Structures are given as structure tokens and as C-alpha cells.
Amino acid sequence: MTDTTPSASQKRRRFPFRVQIEQRIDLPSRLYQFLVSFLALIVALILGGILISMAGGDPFRSYAHIARASFGSTGVLSDTIVKATPLILVGLACTVAFSMRLWNIGAEGQLFMGAFGASTVVLLPILPADTSPWIFIPVMIIAGALAGALWGSIPGLLKAYLNVNEIITSLMLNYVAFAWVNFFIFAVWSEGGFQMSPMFPKTAWLPRLADYAESIPAFRGLTTHLGFIFGLILAFVVWFILYRSKWGYEIRLIGDNPRAAEYAGLNIKRNIILVMMLSGGLAGLAGMSEITGVVHRLQGSISPGYGFTGIIIAWLARLNPFAVVIVSILFGALLLAGREIQPSGIPKMIQGIILVCLIASEFFLRYRVRVIRIGED
Amino acid sequence: MDLIIILQAGVASGTVLLYATIGELFAERSGIISLGVEGMMLLGAMSAYSVALSTGNPWLGVLVGMIAAALFSQIHAFITITLQADQVVSGLALTFLGAGISLVLGEGLSKAGAVSLLPSFSVPLLSQIPILGEIFFTRQSVLVYIGYIFTPLAAYYINKTRPGLHLRAVGEYPAAADSMGVNVYLVRYFYVFVGGLLAGLAGATISLAISPGWFSELTTAGQGWVAIGLVIFAQWNPWRAAFGSYIFGALRRLILDIQGPVVLLGMANPFYYNPYWGFFLQMIPYLFTIIVLVIGSREAMRKRVGAPAALGKPYVRGERGL
Numbered sequence: 001m002t003d004t005t006p007s008a009s010q011k012r013r014r015f016p017f018r019v020q021i022e023q024r025i026d027l028p029s030r031l032y033q034f035l036v037s038f039l040a041l042i043v044a045l046i047l048g049g050i051l052i053s054m055a056g057g058d059p060f061r062s063y064a065h066i067a068r069a070s071f072g073s074t075g076v077l078s079d080t081i082v083k084a085t086p087l088i089l090v091g092l093a094c095t096v097a098f099s100m101r102l103w104n105i106g107a108e109g110q111l112f113m114g115a116f117g118a119s120t121v122v123l124l125p126i127l128p129a130d131t132s133p134w135i136f137i138p139v140m141i142i143a144g145a146l147a148g149a150l151w152g153s154i155p156g157l158l159k160a161y162l163n164v165n166e167i168i169t170s171l172m173l174n175y176v177a178f179a180w181v182n183f184f185i186f187a188v189w190s191e192g193g194f195q196m197s198p199m200f201p202k203t204a205w206l207p208r209l210a211d212y213a214e215s216i217p218a219f220r221g222l223t224t225h226l227g228f229i230f231g232l233i234l235a236f237v238v239w240f241i242l243y244r245s246k247w248g249y250e251i252r253l254i255g256d257n258p259r260a261a262e263y264a265g266l267n268i269k270r271n272i273i274l275v276m277m278l279s280g281g282l283a284g285l286a287g288m289s290e291i292t293g294v295v296h297r298l299q300g301s302i303s304p305g306y307g308f309t310g311i312i313i314a315w316l317a318r319l320n321p322f323a324v325v326i327v328s329i330l331f332g333a334l335l336l337a338g339r340e341i342q343p344s345g346i347p348k349m350i351q352g353i354i355l356v357c358l359i360a361s362e363f364f365l366r367y368r369v370r371v372i373r374i375g376e377d
Numbered sequence: 378m379d380l381i382i383i384l385q386a387g388v389a390s391g392t393v394l395l396y397a398t399i400g401e402l403f404a405e406r407s408g409i410i411s412l413g414v415e416g417m418m419l420l421g422a423m424s425a426y427s428v429a430l431s432t433g434n435p436w437l438g439v440l441v442g443m444i445a446a447a448l449f450s451q452i453h454a455f456i457t458i459t460l461q462a463d464q465v466v467s468g469l470a471l472t473f474l475g476a477g478i479s480l481v482l483g484e485g486l487s488k489a490g491a492v493s494l495l496p497s498f499s500v501p502l503l504s505q506i507p508i509l510g511e512i513f514f515t516r517q518s519v520l521v522y523i524g525y526i527f528t529p530l531a532a533y534y535i536n537k538t539r540p541g542l543h544l545r546a547v548g549e550y551p552a553a554a555d556s557m558g559v560n561v562y563l564v565r566y567f568y569v570f571v572g573g574l575l576a577g578l579a580g581a582t583i584s585l586a587i588s589p590g591w592f593s594e595l596t597t598a599g600q601g602w603v604a605i606g607l608v609i610f611a612q613w614n615p616w617r618a619a620f621g622s623y624i625f626g627a628l629r630r631l632i633l634d635i636q637g638p639v640v641l642l643g644m645a646n647p648f649y650y651n652p653y654w655g656f657f658l659q660m661i662p663y664l665f666t667i668i669v670l671v672i673g674s675r676e677a678m679r680k681r682v683g684a685p686a687a688l689g690k691p692y693v694r695g696e697r698g699l
Contacts, residue, residue: 351477
């Protein structure tokens, strides 16, 4: 990656400019980082459009449809936010783990275990059906977060004490979690042979905007639920932990330079386990928020791969918790509108293209590309 | 439930893992972690099946599947080798992208009609050997037989030939290899390409030989990830990779077949009478992957052998360190 490649020296005679690539010493400004990500997103959408038209679709109609079906009216905007809610939580889960360069790609499984944990409160049951929501919901939050955190702690423990690669263990545990939840919805809590549990009592539902339609008529039919507020609060909490607390400093130091962190006397093993638990807990809350805020029962189809989308969201947000919220809303729109787009793989493909463009664009954050007039240097 | 039939099918299903694992092993030996195996396998399986369907020639399908996955792998190569980006994130991106493209282009393939598959046959003489002959050499797909020859060839190539030496040098100490005149970038591009070819072959092995058809993401069902786990278990050694793949294939088969019979080992089969217990059986391959990883990691720590020293690190000419 030096400045003069053979082709450049050949071109020198004909072309009065050449491209010089040099390594940056410090990170470029925030605005520049944002612009690079934004341009990567645009390039990704263009590439996605090309692929859609190659597969026989009309990219303009697909994109216009996505925009209309996700931001076109208050009603669909509210649905977009419903889709964004679990994405914020899993995006934060991935942000926390990735800040320490801990590759938790098991958020999907942790989400399912969180949903399972929260369900046990109603279905086991831990609390009777007529419990006040003021007790019900906090207990379900704790149960969901705890179940996710315990599931997340397994790859953490294996990594800390046995030096086992967390990428593969966390991913393998996804499949185990799916089978675990399926066992309960097929065999134990199945309602009349269907692959879902009975409906939760109303006292275990997260309040929706529509619940207040009597006093505020504008809220009629809006499905946005309390989980979104949890997401916003937790974005602030995660930001505070990562960027304003001593623990967050340790997390980022271990991520940037584990050797220096070890010499500084940080307990890396303990941090691996704690960060995996925090990450798993956040993903577990996403599962809890889905079953208590959206479907109101435990079922297999609570997530169209939110846990994996969370990886892309965390990366696109450059591990900034507030950016996670904004990016999640954009991806919520993509998922909401994507349900009706044919062929059905398009949202997944666009997510893949976005991540590819994004990771490629980081080159421009590490290197400065300059066009130099020959004879100038 | 006949044990020999299960092992026979296990060898066949282990062949898929064998190709994917050795492909990943090549890429990792050159210093590149290529986590996109699952995406490349899906792309290989989809394009192989679709070409075989439209041309009627399964061999052409295998070829196109391999080339499609290999060209696709070059995205990862470009991002990680030339642009020096993080290999983990790039690999994840490739997994998403490969799955997405396969789903979009494979739309409707699952409902397509019958496709001509790769031939299966018994090897004369060898299939006469008691037990072993029945397991390894009777009515297997031609790709399974290619798999038997493939492991020793891969081991010989890596350990005994000059290009194999270059491969190992680039993975262990790229700066030294570079100073001896080996083109580190080219070698790495090449072995990511080889990894892609083999992942594509693994995908084609599924869709055209072992469990024919296109079942969207369920075609691979996480086997690409299992392959990455097996590379660690194998400690980057092709022989151990083959051993792990076949054991794993047999295990997958056993789990599928254990629910069938009414009587198991002389008593009532609990999995037959409680079909929902099948969900716990489904967990076993994934739990087994984790156990295998733990074994591999412990052994690596004890023997002080392990990953290629430069694994996961981009090579920048003239920069200090590895």
C-alpha cells in the first residue's frame, strides 16, 4: 500500500495527476466519519438497486414502496417504531460487546431466551394472572434480562476461562435457544396444538399509545408501546456506561489494546463475562419487549433475525448508542416495508450489501486519499 | 435402525463438512479468517442447483456453484487484504450477503421439478470388505469418493510442497515470506479463492448429492459455522479436519434416524413415543460443536500449538511487527 504502484508510474507520462494513499495518524473528524458512513449507505442502496433489477424487480418502485410503507403516515410511522424497538435493544447489545472487541453474534438466541424468561412469569406461572401491571411488568423485565444475561454468560465464561472462540459458541447457542423455545411452545405451553402459548393476561401487556386513545384521540390505532421508551432510556444508560464511567473506559481500553489493559492491571476475564452478560441482558430485553408489547404470547416467529440485524446496526452507528436509535428506526422501516416486497430475500440482501459497503468504506477513515499533480511534490 | 446405514449416510453428510472445513483451513493457514463460509455455501448450493435444473447437467452445476462462491469470496479478500478491514465484520457481512443473494435468486427454486443428480455407485472389490466396505464404498455419491482422495492431497500439499510452504510462511510470518520474495497479497487472495471454491463445492454437495434440493437457508442450517468450529478443533491440520467432519456427519445422521424405530436397543424408544424430545436432539450437533471447540482450545493451550501466528492480522508492507 505504498504510493507508487507500477501502473501509476506508467500513467505518469500521460496523466498529470496521480493518487497518493497515506495512512492517517489520528481519527478524522466526526462529520467526516458520518459522511463516509452516509456515502457507504448510498452506494449500498445503488448496488442493491442494481441487484434487484438483475433479479427482475424494479428498484425505484421497491425503494419508493419502502419509504411510503414505513414513513408515509402516522400509523405506519408508529409501526416502524414498533419494528425499531427490538432493533435498538439488540443494537445496544452488540454495541456493548463490540466496544470490547467481543464478537457476540448470539444476540438472536439471547433474544429468544429473554422472551422465554419473561414468559415463565406468566406461563409457569410465577405470578398470578390478576397481578397489577406495576408488579407484573418489572418482574418480567427482570426475568427477561436475567435469562438473556445467563445465556450470554455462557460464551463469556468459555472465552474467559477456556479461551474458546466466542463467535462460534455464541452462534451455536442461537440454534440451541431456538430448539429450547420450540420445545416449550410445541410441547409444554402449546395452545390447542398450535405452535404458540396461550395469550398473556392484559395486565402483562406493555401499554401502547392506542390504550390512551380515549383521552388523546390522535393515538387511536397506534401500536407503539412502552418498549420504545425502554430503548431510549437504555441508549442513554449504555452511552453513560461506555463513555462516562470508569467501567466503560476499561471496556474500551480492553477493546483497543488488550495487552496494555492487562499491564494496567485490569481484570480481563471478569470484564469478558460481565460485558457478555450486559450484552445478553439487553438482547433478552428485546425478546421481553416483543412478547409483552407486540405478540402478547410466546411463539416461534417473534424475530425475523433482529439479533443479526443488530450487528449491522451497531457497526453502522459506529458503536455510538444514540446513533443506534436513529439507525434502528431506518432499519425498522426496511424490515416493515420488506415484508411485502418480493422476492422475500431482498431486505436480507440489502442488509448484507450495507454491511459490505460500510466495512469497505472504513478504508477512508484509516487512509487519506489525495490526488496530487505530478511535479508538485 | 441399522448402524451401518447410519454410518454410511454419516460419511456422505460428513463430506459436506469436509470440503467446507478444508476450504476454511486453507484460507486460515494463509492468515485470513473467512467467516462467510455459510454464505458462500448457500450461494454454491443455490447456483449449483439452479444450473443443474436449467441445463440438466449436474457437473456443470457443481462447476458453476464452485466458481460463484469463489468469485463471491473475493469480496472478502478485497476488503480484508487490500483495504485491510476487520476480518470478522467482513466475514459476517459476507454471510448476510451470501444468504440474501441466494434467497433472492433462489426464489421459486424450492418448488422446481426434479433435477438430475450426481451419480452414485459402489466401488468394485473395495465394497466387498466387510463393514468398512459397506460404510465407505457402497452406493456413495462420486463427490464422497473425491472427498477420500482430497484429504491426503490437501495434507501433502500443505506440508510437503513448495507452494504449501509459502502458504504456511504467509500465515505464520508474512514479513519474512515477503522478504524471501513471496507475494503475500497474491497468496492470500489465492487461498481465500480456494476457500470459496471448496465452500461452493460443499454447498453443491448438499444440493446435488447428499440432500438434494433448495430449501432456502435450511439447506445449510449452520453447517458453515460448524466447519469454522471444526477448523479450530482440527488445529489447522487436514487429517484432524477430516476426522472431525466424518464424526460430525455421523452424529447428524444418527440424530435424524434415532426417532424412527419403535424399539431402540431392546427397549421402547423414548424419542418415538415423545416426538417433542426431538427438539433436544436437534440441539446436540450445536452443543457438540461447542464441546469440540473446548477440546480443541484446551489442547492448543497445553501443547502450545495453535492458530497461524498472523491469523486475522492484515499485512501492511513496511509496518512493524507481524
